[in-house]
Amino acid sequence: MHRMQRLIPTGNPARPVAFAEDVQPVPQPDEALIRVEAFAPNRGETFLLERPRPGLLPGKDVAGLVVQAAADGSGPQIGARVVGHPPQGGWAEYAAVPTHSLAVLPDGIGAVQAAALPLAGITALRLLRTAGGVTGRRILLTGASGGVGHYFTELAAAAGAEVSVVTATPSRGERLLELGAAAVVHEVTEAQGPFDVVLESTGGADLPAALSKLAPGGTLIWFGQAGRTPVTLDFFDLLAGCEGATIRHFHYAGAPYGPDLTTLVRLVNGGRLHPEIGRVADWEQTARTLVDLRERRIRGKAVLTTGSVR
Known part of the structure; x- marks a missing residue:
């Protein structure tokens, strides 16, 4: 052996x-x-x-x-x-x-x-598909300074979305602006909504704050809890907020991964993903x-x- x-x-x-x-x-x-x-x-x-x-x-x-x-x-x-x-x-x-x-x-x-x-890129690709047609739509992304955030921002901006991102510090937001982000804020409450789609990955108080930024009929896609604090939603606050909101849970997993990896490699090789x-x-x-x-x-x-x- x-x-x-x-x-x-x-x-x-x-x-x-x-x-x-x-x-x-x-x-x-x-x-x-x-x-x-x-x-x-x-x-x-x-x-x-x-x-x-x-x-x-x-x-x-x-x-x-x-x-x-x-x-x-x-x-x-x-x-x-x-x-x-x-x-x-x-x-x-x-x-x-x-x-x-x-x-x-x-x-x-x-x-x-x-x-x-692999994991971050596949997640970003599949989030983009889950969000649906993003051209001309306003999107808010929390926890944006990790691997998923960079990939999603560049892909969504290239597809014509107006992407606002939440990062912990200004330095973490600089690269996201270069990749096509329309705005960088450092607290969810600072984001200038309303947004058609919110992608939430930090949990805690950020999810209900992000939910309040949705446009009527908008969708919040929850794909993580990086802040490691459980989410608490007050149903009456939800009723007083956006009308007809949809909350979706997202998990990237599901083989085969090869086709998405091939797509990511093609985008990188063509200078369209960094x-x-x-x-x-x-x-x-x-x-x-x-x-x-x-x-x-x-x-x-x-x-x-x-x-x-x-």
């Missing part, structure tokens, strides 16, 4: 992962074996690592090289450079990834840029990076590159 290094949970929030030796994964017939060159953690994963469930192998966003093609003949062949979205286990030297969750990379996109795409990467570091710095990501000290995405482990 071939051995390899992977990162496993420690249960210690101050140092959430540590290196361990493991057996190289054996792919299922519809999986390719990828030599991981770069991976990108997501903030939601940092929360799971605070109290990790038994057997958790983190890592859902990877880029690298196919070293063993799927036995069923599907997907890319040996030697292809790919980006992938496995169900788990991506923070390792090798990962088995279903071929329906892979996309081949052109020469112009490196592993670091590609690794920043991954916002706030940190690139060797994977020896993963534990520190996870803490900084959890504490919102990184704008956009963080990407870790693999190499020899000392």
Whole structure:
């Protein structure tokens, strides 16, 4: 059996992962074996690592090289450079990834840029579809300075939407303005409504405040609780607010991911989508990076590159 290094949970929030030796994964017939060159953690994963469930192998966003093609003949062949979205286990030297969750990379996109795409990019694409036709519509996006926010802002603005974004600080909003945001505010209450669509991802007091910004018949799409404070809605406040509001819950998950990854790669390669990467570091710095990501000290995405482990 071939051995390899992977990162496993420690249960210690101050140092959430540590290196361990493991057996190289054996792919299922519809999986390719990828030599991981770069991976990108997501903030939601940092929360799971605070109290990790038994057997958790983190890592859902990877880029690298196919070293063993799927036995069923599907997907890319040996030697292809790919980006992938496995169900788990991506923070390792090798990962088995279903071929329906892979996309081949052109020469112009490196592993670091590609690794920043999967979860945040797929979420942004699917949010855009859920919002419906956005051309000419006014959209409010909370929690906008993470990976999803940057991708969604650029995609929606390019499609003709007027996007207002909520960020914690002015510096976090500068890049979003460059990507096409029409306005940046730092509290939901400061947003100049009404909005046709509100995308809410922070929870707590922000959701009811965002709901009050909806135009009559508008839609609020709830896709996260990054602030980690539960939402409380007063029904009588809701009655006194916007008329005919629709509240929808959204979750990005649902394979296959390959077609959306292929779309994201095409957009990046064509200069129409720009991954916002706030940190690139060797994977020896993963534990520190996870803490900084959890504490919102990184704008956009963080990407870790693999190499020899000392």
